[in-house]
Amino acid sequence: MADKPWLMRTYSGHSSAARSNELYRTNLSRGQTGLSVAFDLPTQIGYDADDPLATGEVGRVGVPISHLGDMEALFEGIPLGKTNTSMTINATAPWLLALYVAAAEKQGVDPKQLSGTTQNDVLKEFLSRGTYALPPGPSLALGTDVIAWAADNIPKWNPINVCSYHLQEAGATPVLELAFTMANAIAYLDAVKARVPAASLGHVVSRISFFCNAGIRFVEELCKMRAFVRMWDELLQERYGITDPEQRRFRYGVQVNSLGLTERQPENNVQRIVIEMLGVSLSRDARARAIQLPCWNEALGLPRPWDQQWSLRMQQVLAMETDLLEYPDLFEGSKVVEEKTAALIASAKQELSLVEKQGGAIRAIETGAMKSRLVEANSRRLAAIERGDQTVVGVNVLQESAESPLTAGGDAGILVIDEKAEREQIERLNAFRAKRNAGAVETSLRALEIAARSGANVMPASIAAAKAGVTTGEWGAVLRRVHGDFRAPTGVSASAAPAGEDATKRLRAAVDVLAKELGGRPKILVGKPGLDGHSNGAELIAVAARDAGFEVVYLGIRLTPAQIVSAAVQESVDVVGLSILSGGHMSLVPAILEGLRKAGASDVPVVVGGIVPEGDRALLAQKGVARVFTPKDFDRTQVLLDVVEIVRLARARVDEVGT
Numbered sequence: 150m151a152d153k154p155w156l157m158r159t160y161s162g163h164s165s166a167a168r169s170n171e172l173y174r175t176n177l178s179r180g181q182t183g184l185s186v187a188f189d190l191p192t193q194i195g196y197d198a199d200d201p202l203a204t205g206e207v208g209r210v211g212v213p214i215s216h217l218g219d220m221e222a223l224f225e226g227i228p229l230g231k232t233n234t235s236m237t238i239n240a241t242a243p244w245l246l247a248l249y250v251a252a253a254e255k256q257g258v259d260p261k262q263l264s265g266t267t268q269n270d271v272l273k274e275f276l277s278r279g280t281y282a283l284p285p286g287p288s289l290a291l292g293t294d295v296i297a298w299a300a301d302n303i304p305k306w307n308p309i310n311v312c313s314y315h316l317q318e319a320g321a322t323p324v325l326e327l328a329f330t331m332a333n334a335i336a337y338l339d340a341v342k343a344r345v346p347a348a349s350l351g352h353v354v355s356r357i358s359f360f361c362n363a364g365i366r367f368v369e370e371l372c373k374m375r376a377f378v379r380m381w382d383e384l385l386q387e388r389y390g391i392t393d394p395e396q397r398r399f400r401y402g403v404q405v406n407s408l409g410l411t412e413r414q415p416e417n418n419v420q421r422i423v424i425e426m427l428g429v430s431l432s433r434d435a436r437a438r439a440i441q442l443p444c445w446n447e448a449l450g451l452p453r454p455w456d457q458q459w460s461l462r463m464q465q466v467l468a469m470e471t472d473l474l475e476y477p478d479l480f481e482g483s484k485v486v487e488e489k490t491a492a493l494i495a496s497a498k499q500e501l502s503l504v505e506k507q508g509g510a511i512r513a514i515e516t517g518a519m520k521s522r523l524v525e526a527n528s529r530r531l532a533a534i535e536r537g538d539q540t541v542v543g544v545n546v547l548q549e550s551a552e553s554p555l556t557a558g559g560d561a562g563i564l565v566i567d568e569k570a571e572r573e574q575i576e577r578l579n580a581f582r583a584k585r586n587a588g589a590v591e592t593s594l595r596a597l598e599i600a601a602r603s604g605a606n607v608m609p610a611s612i613a614a615a616k617a618g619v620t621t622g623e624w625g626a627v628l629r630r631v632h633g634d635f636r637a638p639t640g641v642s643a644s645a646a647p648a649g650e651d652a653t654k655r656l657r658a659a660v661d662v663l664a665k666e667l668g669g670r671p672k673i674l675v676g677k678p679g680l681d682g683h684s685n686g687a688e689l690i691a692v693a694a695r696d697a698g699f700e701v702v703y704l705g706i707r708l709t710p711a712q713i714v715s716a717a718v719q720e721s722v723d724v725v726g727l728s729i730l731s732g733g734h735m736s737l738v739p740a741i742l743e744g745l746r747k748a749g750a751s752d753v754p755v756v757v758g759g760i761v762p763e764g765d766r767a768l769l770a771q772k773g774v775a776r777v778f779t780p781k782d783f784d785r786t787q788v789l790l791d792v793v794e795i796v797r798l799a800r801a802r803v804d805e806v807g808t
Contacts, residue, residue: 188245219248
């Protein structure tokens with residue numbers, strides 16, 4: 150008898166709850182069997198749409214959910230009692246789950262019937278995506294609240310998806326991905342063990358799931374997933390005494406690698422995605438329970454509905470047209486697979502032992518040790534591509550190509566978010582506030598603060614707050630008031646991996662010449678404006694620039710335009726480099742340019758890096774940006790050589806004006 154297909158999802162959401170609802174219903178009608186909700190950055194970090202920090206970020210990388218009304222609109226016409234919903238939410242997982250439960254109850258659904266997943270792995274946010282809201286300790290406690298509450302109240306729900314996905318996106322090798330994911334899982338398990346009755350631990354553990362990644366080296370990735378299965382089983386038996394094999398099953402969903410998608414020859418991304426899917430589907434004993442695939446054009450911008458359908462069809466063809474699901478594990482007894490799996494486990498255990506010796510995941514996050522390891526691994530990966538040791542078709546080999554018809558349309562092959570989306574979300578938010586009962590809101594917020602300060606589980610108070618009309622920003626403000634803000638260590642202390650001896654010498658020589666012309670080392674400010682926490686690219690450039698001889702100013706993530714301008718002026722930098730991957734560049738960059746002008750520093754050149762559509766590049770140039778770098782500019786040496794020349798030309802213009 151053939152196996153049932155895995156859950157098929159597409160990761161989606163943008164602009165508004167109503168538009169995302171339309172997209173979800175369309176995807177379900179095309180054969181999608183589960184929903185995967187992408188939230189925008191203000192929602193992920195706990196801010197309302199009208200917060201100054203949310204400027205330029207509303208509705209960009211996901212759907213804005215500010216209150217219960219938004220959650221109801223998001224799932225209008227979708228029966229939550231019959232829908233499996235995955236929510237990629239971490240720092241604010243208790244709040245979004247509270248809104249979801251409240252919305253389900255308004256549909257008349259018993260919460261015990263709800264099935265789905267909250268990602269709720271905030272520890273990996275300190276290492277990769279940066280959407281944490283509180284310090285690591287309180288963040289872990291909130292995540293544990295969700296796990297403990299869900300076990301009794303929504304028993305079909307997966308309250309946490311321990312994520313290896315984002316670790317690979319941050320540059321982790323398969324060994325680091327295994328080790329760091331298990332280190333984070335241990336932190337959650339230890340916390341949960343202290344919170345639930347011993348007799349309930351097995352049930353609670355059985356609802357823990359994982360969210361994994363698969364890169365292009367699909368044999369190695371297949372073995373990595375088999376290694377996950379064995380390491381998890383061994384960990385639960387030996388450390389936590391879980392004796393039931395069914396409770397020890399490694400259950401995971403997957404989105405395959407986005408880091409390797411290329412802007413150059415983007416049509417090649419289609420076959421990359423299909424090959425990567427094989428790594429998590431061919432091996433029956435380590436097959437994903439749910440799969441969502443990225444789209445071919447994610448290195449260009451936001452995918453359109455048709456692009457998402459194409460990715461959905463890829464897995465539908467594999468599951469429905471091939472005979473894959475008719476056979477037992479194809480690799481059982483394979484000498485090659487067994488040896489590679491064993492080698493990965495052995496190396497991962499060594500890395501995991503190092504994290505344990507550092508005091509476990511929480512301590513290694515607080516010191517920045519794990520983050521630095523990821524930056525170093527990513528630096529080595531990129532250096533191998535730059536040297537040509539790691540082949541990427543269309544990027545460092547076989548670069549000649551006909552123009553892709555996929556990007557030839559009027560929309561350039563991507564979805565463009567209407568600039569009105571942010572303003573309209575703020576208008577809806579204000580209208581919602583005006584209609585709610587202010588007394589009920591204040592009472593529920595006081596109850597939430599009391600629960601947070603006392604150490605009680607915040608889920609009951611959060612659900613009550615959701616029903617009273619509390620907003621995402623108000624919920625986040627209470628938790629920040631109780632636990633304080635936190636700025637995680639950066640990875641810029643990592644060691645740089647040189648692109649090659651000749652390239653490194655050429656770059657260092659150019660920086661030395663510029664230093665003589667300037668009368669001191671050139672100084673670059675690397676800035677992350679807005680709420681975008683994907684700091685990998687910024688940190689790689691910062692590390693490479695420091696290694697080349699630049700003096701580097703890097704203040705980490707979540708800076709306002711005013712903070713970046715202030716730092717640039719106070720540090721007397723020679724160039725400002727901005728990294729933005731969230732789509733907020735057309736709001737944030739002009740604000741920084743205007744701030745520099747008002748501060749009398751308009752002569753300081755500004756360069757921008759990120760996923761910036763071609764039309765926006767021209768507009769940014771008109772506003773005064775010296776250069777825009779996109780994913781096709783993978784060669785760090787050439788990027789920094791271009792920056793050297795930009796600084797030289799800017800200084801020449803200043804000197805010319807001065808004379």
